[in-house]
Every structure is written in structure tokens, then in C-alpha cells.
Amino acid sequence: MxxxxxxxxxxxxxxxxxxxxxxxxxxxxxxxxxxxxxxxxxxxxxxxxxxxxxxxxxxxxxxxxxxxxxxxxxxxxxxxxxxxxxxxxxxxxxxxxxxxxxxxxxxxxxxxxxxxxxxxxxNPFKDTLSYVQENSIYPALFIDDSPTPIEDNVFCFMIETEFSEQNELLFHWLQSLPFSQQFTFYPLSKRIMCFSRDKNLEELIKKGKSIMREWTKSHNAYLNIAIYDLPNRSIKTMYNALKQALSLRFQSGFSQFFYVSQMPVYKKFDHFLTIEQQRLWINGLEQNDVQTIKIFLYNISNLEIYYQPDAIRIHLTSILAQVRRFMLKYQMEKMIEVEKKYDLLFDMILNHPVLYTIIQEFVLFCQDVMNQAVHQKEHGQFDYVNGALDYIDIYYSDSTLNLKTLADFLGISSSYLSMLFSTTKGVTFKQYLNEKRLTHAIQLLKETSLPISEIASTTGFNDSNYFSKVFKSKFTISPIAYRQQMKLVID
The missing domain is CATH 3.40.50.2300 (Response regulator)
Structure with a gap:
């Protein structure tokens, strides 16, 4: 040659x-x-x-x-x-x-x-990548009845790179391996679909480990491999199962083998912060309680329980919204570097492939924000409205909470605080407080069988009749009717 x-x-x-x-x-x-x-x-x-x-x-x-x-x-x-x-x-x-x-x-x-x-x-006629011929697998990835049968002695698996921009490079690198002729590789946008005629699963795993090791050694990056270890089905079925298996990377990281037969059952995960969790974050950030925040965040990445990645991402954005309000309270939106870090973390929550890395960056960002808050306090930088919102989140269930109590805590006049609420939030202090109390009341109506009077007192309404009046004004039905309606929906 x-x-x-x-x-x-x-x-x-x-x-x-x-x-x-x-x-x-x-x-x-x-x-x-x-x-x-x-x-x-x-x-x-x-x-x-x-x-x-x-x-x-x-x-x-x-x-x-x-x-x-x-x-x-x-x-x-x-x-x-x-x-x-x-x-x-x-x-x-x-x-x-x-x-x-x-x-x-x-x-x-x-x-x-x-x-x-x-x-x-x-090997000019070697079928390494077929786009147009009749037995191309690409239509079969999306159409169940596509005429591309897979024999029982063929293993189907999928490889994913740590950095998706390396996918084309990975495809050519795989073809250069000494045992590549035993495989057929089909590049997708972010992964490589692979077929092998290995005699048994152990042989395939051995080659897979070699692929992982050599890729890391030569490219300073990691791979994940998902293997369809059940009886072969349609290519579309196996493709979707392998993609789902690779999604475990979000909690497990890279350099992993995932087996379709060992897919865990995802546990239900509440997307948004509960009232108690909101209070924990408000107090944790205000008191510079790094340990509490670390424990809360690291518990999310518990490897013994698997959650849908999208549910976790939404939950983390909900937490970030709480941190954002803390930043606004101490006027950190004016700090360019802090804003850049906030934007980077937000993008990371939405797009980074590994949860543990997101959590680590989240912890570091919270520490940075809390340190900046100490500096802002020393220089008298404080946003009264966001300070008031934090106070309401913690004490809204106290029926004695009123505009004067809150204004005294903030060190400003009641009339000035009332004006700030109306211009900033578009509602009066009383309207905002009742909205907060009603949000918790709805949660209790859905999730508990507590009497209406107890729900009223728990959420800060010292009179159950007044609670019913405010509730009906907002939702056009009484609390009892709302609970019955929710019970019918659930049943």
C-alpha cells in the first residue's frame, strides 16, 4: 500500500x-x-x-x-x-x-x-457503515416493523462518551481497534450503536473493559457502555432500552457498565421544595450553615435510590431559586462574577451529564454566596422586600404576624414596607401573606385528613370561618368541597 x-x-x-x-x-x-x-x-x-x-x-x-x-x-x-x-x-x-x-x-x-x-x-466492500442499503439499521431505530432482523447470536450494545463532541472521533477510533472487525458500529448524534458476534457475554464484557481502558489512556476521557443482555427484540426496542440504561450515568457517573436486565425502578421524587425545606434553606443560608446545606444536597445523589434525572434537575432549579432570592436580598445581582457563576451553575443543572459534579459545584456556589452575604451585611447592602419574603416564609403560620411586626424586624416603617410590597410584588402585604398560607392549606387538604379548623390554625388563620371565606374567595369553592373534589380525582 x-x-x-x-x-x-x-x-x-x-x-x-x-x-x-x-x-x-x-x-x-x-x-x-x-x-x-x-x-x-x-x-x-x-x-x-x-x-x-x-x-x-x-x-x-x-x-x-x-x-x-x-x-x-x-x-x-x-x-x-x-x-x-x-x-x-x-x-x-x-x-x-x-x-x-x-x-x-x-x-x-x-x-x-x-x-x-x-x-x-x-476491505473496500466491508460493510462498516451502511446508510442507504436495504439492511441499514437507521430506519429500524425508529420503526418497529423495519426489515432489519437481528440474529440471536448477535449482542447489541451502546457506547457513550464523556464529552459528546468526541463522538465522531470515538467512532473512527473504534474502527481502528485490533478486534474491530468483530463489531459493526453505527454512529448516532451522541452515542455509538454497536453489534457484536462474541460467543458469550463474558467475551463482550472483556472487550468492553479493554475499550474503556484504552480510550481513557489515549484520550484522557471516560466511556459508559450499556449492554442489552435480554433475548433480542426489535432494534427500536433495544435502542430505547439502551438509551434508558445509559441515563443511569446521571447518578452513577462514567466508566460504568449498565445492563438492561438490571435497570432499577425509579422512585417518585417531589420536584419542588416543601415548606419545611424552604425554611431549612432560608435559615441555612442566613446562618452560613454550610454543613446543613452539604447534607441536604449530597442526600439527593444517594446511589441507593434512583430518581428520574429530569425530576432531580427541576428540584435543583427549585433550590437555586431559593438561593437566588437570598442573593437578591443582599443585592448580589450587581456583582458580575457572582452572576456569571450563577448562570454557569444554572446551565450545569440543566445540561451536565453527571449529578455528583453538579452537586459539588452547587455546594461551592452556596459557600461563595454565603461569604459574599457576610461582606454585604457589613457594608449595609440589604433588600427589604426579599428580606420580608424570607421572614414570611418562616413565620407565616404565626397568626400574630402582621405588617407592623415585620416592619419592626426590618427596622423600617409600616407605611414604607407597605409601599415596597405594592410596587415590587404588585399585591399588598396581607394579600401576599394569605396566598402563602393558602398554598400550605391546599397541601394539607390534599395530603392529610386534618379537620378544617386545625388546617386553619396550622397555616396561620386564627379563625376557621375567616379561613373558609378567604379560601372560597380565591378558589370559588369551600375547603371541604375542594378536599372532596381532590379525593374523587385521586380515586
Whole structure:
């Protein structure tokens, strides 16, 4: 097999030659070209199967003769550039290159793509990736009756990278492995769907461990592998089951094997903070109680219980909203660095693949916010409305709570606090307090069988008749009727 290196730098060409000989790749002859003319002559005379092309040399190709020669001769092209610019990536795509490598060249990557090119030359009809032929699996991923049967002696599994942007790289790397001919790989947007004819599950697991180990060693990143270890079903069924198994990564992390037969049952998880949890966070942040906050957050990542990832993400955003109000109370929204960290954490909660990493960052952010609050207190930076909201969250069940009590606590006049509530929240203090009490009352009506009078006193209404009047004004039905209605819905 013949390879042509087209590069203006003699040292680069010599180094690549030495590397190819040192690793004994399936290449018998290596040619070099340092100019456009030499490259065109070699292409026409020797017809090399594999070409390494420095893109910058094309700038010297005024007549575009080299491009024409490249378009005429069949070959596998690997492009190289000293500048990772978008225009160079476009050029590589237009030339239908296998990849674009950036100088200084990562020799592991070079080896992978050279190995892949060699195998494509040696096995030009090998069905490694079928997009259009009749037995392509892609339609079968989404259509149950797609005519792509899977034999019983074929194992189906799925590989996921720690960094989804490495998915294409992972696909080519898998094809360069010594035992890759025993597998068929199908790249998806974020994962690789795989089929193997291993004799038994133990053989597949052994190869899977080798894949994990070598990928981590060569790319300083991790993989997860999900295996369909039940009797084979339709490709769509197995595909969906494997995706679901890989979602366990959210609580388990990477470098894991997940087996479809061992999928846990997800426990119910309340998306939003309870009244008691809100109070815990208000007091914890105010008192700089790092330990309480750590315990609360780390309990969410308890590996003995599995929850739906989306439910946990919503729960964490609910907690972050509580932290946000604490930030506003001490006017931290004016601090650019704190705001940046808040935005990064919010994005992490929504998108990061591993819960434990999110929790660690959440703890660090809370510590930073609490330290900033100490500084803000010392300099008299305080938002009265958010301070009032925190106080109401803690003491709304106290029937003696009124505007004067709250104003005295904040050290301002009742009339000033009333004005702040009306302009900031759009409601009066009394309306906001009753809304808070009614929210808790609804929870108790749904979840307990407590008498109406006890619910009224528990939520801060010292008169059950007044409670019923406020409730009916808000929901158009009485508390008793609401409870009966909810019972019928549940039954």
C-alpha cells in the first residue's frame, strides 16, 4: 500500500515517515512532496491509496492543478493544517477528507486515521457503515416493523462518551481497534450503536473493559457502555432500552457498565421544595450553615435510590431559586462574577451529564454566596422586600404576624414596607401573606385528613370561618368541597 505525504516542511515529512515505519502500519511505500508540482507528478505516476495533505500548500496551487489531480485519483485523504480555522475545515470537507488534524499532530489520532484508511483500502466492500442499503439499521431505530432482523447470536450494545463532541472521533477510533472487525458500529448524534458476534457475554464484557481502558489512556476521557443482555427484540426496542440504561450515568457517573436486565425502578421524587425545606434553606443560608446545606444536597445523589434525572434537575432549579432570592436580598445581582457563576451553575443543572459534579459545584456556589452575604451585611447592602419574603416564609403560620411586626424586624416603617410590597410584588402585604398560607392549606387538604379548623390554625388563620371565606374567595369553592373534589380525582 502506498502513501503520499504532501507537506512543505521537510522535518514534518521525515517525522511522519519515521512514525509510520516505527508502528509497522500496513503501508509498504511512502512518497514525499514538498511542492505542488512534485505532488501532482507523484499522484499521476504512483497513484497512492492514502494521502496526507497539508492544506496550506493549496495556497501555492494557483492553477488548481493539485485539486484536479486529487479529484481524479481514488484515495483516502487525511488533511493537516497549522491553523484551526473554519475556512480550513470547509476546505477539508470539500475535499472529502477523513479528518482535519491540527499541527503539532496528535500521533495517536494520526495512527487511528491511518489504520482506518488502510482497512478501508484492504476491505473496500466491508460493510462498516451502511446508510442507504436495504439492511441499514437507521430506519429500524425508529420503526418497529423495519426489515432489519437481528440474529440471536448477535449482542447489541451502546457506547457513550464523556464529552459528546468526541463522538465522531470515538467512532473512527473504534474502527481502528485490533478486534474491530468483530463489531459493526453505527454512529448516532451522541452515542455509538454497536453489534457484536462474541460467543458469550463474558467475551463482550472483556472487550468492553479493554475499550474503556484504552480510550481513557489515549484520550484522557471516560466511556459508559450499556449492554442489552435480554433475548433480542426489535432494534427500536433495544435502542430505547439502551438509551434508558445509559441515563443511569446521571447518578452513577462514567466508566460504568449498565445492563438492561438490571435497570432499577425509579422512585417518585417531589420536584419542588416543601415548606419545611424552604425554611431549612432560608435559615441555612442566613446562618452560613454550610454543613446543613452539604447534607441536604449530597442526600439527593444517594446511589441507593434512583430518581428520574429530569425530576432531580427541576428540584435543583427549585433550590437555586431559593438561593437566588437570598442573593437578591443582599443585592448580589450587581456583582458580575457572582452572576456569571450563577448562570454557569444554572446551565450545569440543566445540561451536565453527571449529578455528583453538579452537586459539588452547587455546594461551592452556596459557600461563595454565603461569604459574599457576610461582606454585604457589613457594608449595609440589604433588600427589604426579599428580606420580608424570607421572614414570611418562616413565620407565616404565626397568626400574630402582621405588617407592623415585620416592619419592626426590618427596622423600617409600616407605611414604607407597605409601599415596597405594592410596587415590587404588585399585591399588598396581607394579600401576599394569605396566598402563602393558602398554598400550605391546599397541601394539607390534599395530603392529610386534618379537620378544617386545625388546617386553619396550622397555616396561620386564627379563625376557621375567616379561613373558609378567604379560601372560597380565591378558589370559588369551600375547603371541604375542594378536599372532596381532590379525593374523587385521586380515586
Amino acid at each position: 502506498k502513501l503520499l505525504i504532501i507537506d512543505r516542511d521537510q522535518t514534518e515529512r521525515t517525522g511522519i515517515q519515521w512514525f509510520i515505519k516505527h508502528y509497522q502500519l500496513d503501508i509498504t511505500t511512502v512518497y514525499e512532496a514538498g511542492t505542488v508540482e512534485d505532488a501532482i507528478n507523484c499522484l499521476e505516476m504512483e497513484n497512492p491509496e492514502i494521502i496526507l495533505l497539508e492544506l496550506e500548500i493549496l495556497m501555492q496551487d494557483k492553477t488548481k492543478g493539485l485539486k484536479r489531480a486529487l479529484s481524479i485519483q481514488p484515495h483516502h485523504l487525511i488533511t493537516i493544517t497549522a491553523e484551526p480555522l473554519f475556512k480550513n475545515a470547509q476546505e477539508a470537507l470539500s475535499l472529502r477528507a477523513l479528518t482535519l488534524l491540527v499541527k503539532p499532530i496528535d500521533l495517536n489520532l494520526l495512527k487511528q486515521y491511518l489504520t482506518h484508511a488502510c482497512r478501508q483500502v484492504l
